[in-house]
Amino acid sequence: MENNVTRAGARPTSSRVFVARLVDTTVFDPIGDPVGKVHDVIVLIRMRGDPRAVGFVIDVSGRRRVFLPLSRVTAINPGQVITTGLVNIRRFEQRKAETLVVGELLDRVVTLRDGSGRVTIRDVAIEPDRNKDWKVTRLFVQRASSGPLGLRRGETLMVRPEEVSGLASGADRQGATALLATMEDLKPADLADVLSDLPLARQVEVAAELDDARLADAVEELSDDEAVSLISALSTARAADVLDAMEPDDAADLVGELPQAKAAELLDLMQPDEAEDVRRLMTYAEYTAGGLMTTEPIILPPEANVATFLAQARKAQVPPALAAVAFVCRPPLEAPTGRFLGMVHLQRALRERPQRMVGSIVDTALDRVHPADSIGTVTRLLATYNLTALPVLDEAGRLVGAVSVDDVLDHLMPDDWREADDEITDEMIERSANA
Numbered sequence: 001m002e003n004n005v006t007r008a009g010a011r012p013t014s015s016r017v018f019v020a021r022l023v024d025t026t027v028f029d030p031i032g033d034p035v036g037k038v039h040d041v042i043v044l045i046r047m048r049g050d051p052r053a054v055g056f057v058i059d060v061s062g063r064r065r066v067f068l069p070l071s072r073v074t075a076i077n078p079g080q081v082i083t084t085g086l087v088n089i090r091r092f093e094q095r096k097a098e099t100l101v102v103g104e105l106l107d108r109v110v111t112l113r114d115g116s117g118r119v120t121i122r123d124v125a126i127e128p129d130r131n132k133d134w135k136v137t138r139l140f141v142q143r144a145s146s147g148p149l150g151l152r153r154g155e156t157l158m159v160r161p162e163e164v165s166g167l168a169s170g171a172d173r174q175g176a177t178a179l180l181a182t183m184e185d186l187k188p189a190d191l192a193d194v195l196s197d198l199p200l201a202r203q204v205e206v207a208a209e210l211d212d213a214r215l216a217d218a219v220e221e222l223s224d225d226e227a228v229s230l231i232s233a234l235s236t237a238r239a240a241d242v243l244d245a246m247e248p249d250d251a252a253d254l255v256g257e258l259p260q261a262k263a264a265e266l267l268d269l270m271q272p273d274e275a276e277d278v279r280r281l282m283t284y285a286e287y288t289a290g291g292l293m294t295t296e297p298i299i300l301p302p303e304a305n306v307a308t309f310l311a312q313a314r315k316a317q318v319p320p321a322l323a324a325v326a327f328v329c330r331p332p333l334e335a336p337t338g339r340f341l342g343m344v345h346l347q348r349a350l351r352e353r354p355q356r357m358v359g360s361i362v363d364t365a366l367d368r369v370h371p372a373d374s375i376g377t378v379t380r381l382l383a384t385y386n387l388t389a390l391p392v393l394d395e396a397g398r399l400v401g402a403v404s405v406d407d408v409l410d411h412l413m414p415d416d417w418r419e420a421d422d423e424i425t426d427e428m429i430e431r432s433a434n435a
Helices: 101-105 177-183 188-196 200-209 212-221 224-233 236-245 248-257 260-269 272-281 306-313 346-350 375-385 405-412
Strands: 026-028 034-044 052-060 064-069 073-077 080-083 098-100 109-112 118-128 134-143 156-159 325-329 340-345 389-393 399-404
Touching: 034 064, 034 101, 034 118, 098 101, 101 118, 118 156, 177 200, 188 200, 188 212, 188 224, 200 224, 212 224, 212 236, 212 248, 224 236, 224 248, 236 248, 236 260, 236 272, 248 260, 248 272, 260 272, 306 325, 306 346, 325 346, 325 399, 340 346, 340 389, 375 389, 375 405, 399 405
Parallel strands: 026 080
Antiparallel strands: 026 034, 034 052, 034 098, 052 064, 052 134, 073 080, 109 118, 118 134, 134 156, 325 340, 389 399
């Protein structure tokens, strides 16, 4: 940033701000208290004139994203954005005419109007004009190659918006390098939150750059409607791979929301074992133990030792709620198993010698849960015994799955709980008229 300061009532002498450098910059109120962090910049791309920047999307209170009009920004310095102190607490919802710089412009391929070829946008500069309206005035771009020998491969240059075509078009495939860099350390729920803020076409572009397991984790955290939209927009082969990587209960919930023909097509493309689990789970009513359970908890034979249990619990793909217990059964060890013997709690296992067999420390003093039992029964037992997961048994006493506390919470919360604000207060300001 080049002395990036914009003060209310005064035109700065040097105020060009590069958006990529603003991401994660802390936003402060006038007395120096942090309000949130910059997540993206919103611009309006017009038929004539420079694109207009109208505000920031900022992260506040954890995962909530809100709109901050640039009219409420009094200064932009290296490492800080200063506001008037008024922040709209309503969750940000992108409007049709708005474009997210990081989410939609960075890595877009555009064409230079001078005929010298195509370039990729790597950064976008905004600065205020005489009327203190913020405009996109420069694009920092990189040339893929030029000429038959690619003599200028990788050349970077600064151009004005009017010097390129395709800025407002998403027809060409847009890369996701810059956006993915901001997602690298995000937890699945936070990654899902970022995806939900993007247009569907951009979600698909980002999904193309994520591996199946990472995308599956994020899809599990999306709302039902968002998950259905994204899976439906992927190629059938990729969608089936993502469903294979999801927890069976989450995959069953998602497939159950799809049109029947689409669901059948995806199930046929899934791995046979995974598809069988999903089909079985789809036979249970939604608010029953069978409808809530997963078929892939930690299952061990009685002769397995504590060290084996701890090794299974350490696997990254095992959710924390399921890692806290192992279910001890006679072979076969895939649901539906042989006879269920009991549970071993991780805390108990940590107090034992690694060589001790889990069959000697099983907890059998638990009520049995059957697939048809209601969510109320499951909730009561989880609370009564302070458990993170419960075994689900069929009439023959075989383990058919396990219900975890996080699955119960997902079904007890309102449908829109992911979008709900942590605090309910009056809106402090309306969206800026500039938008």
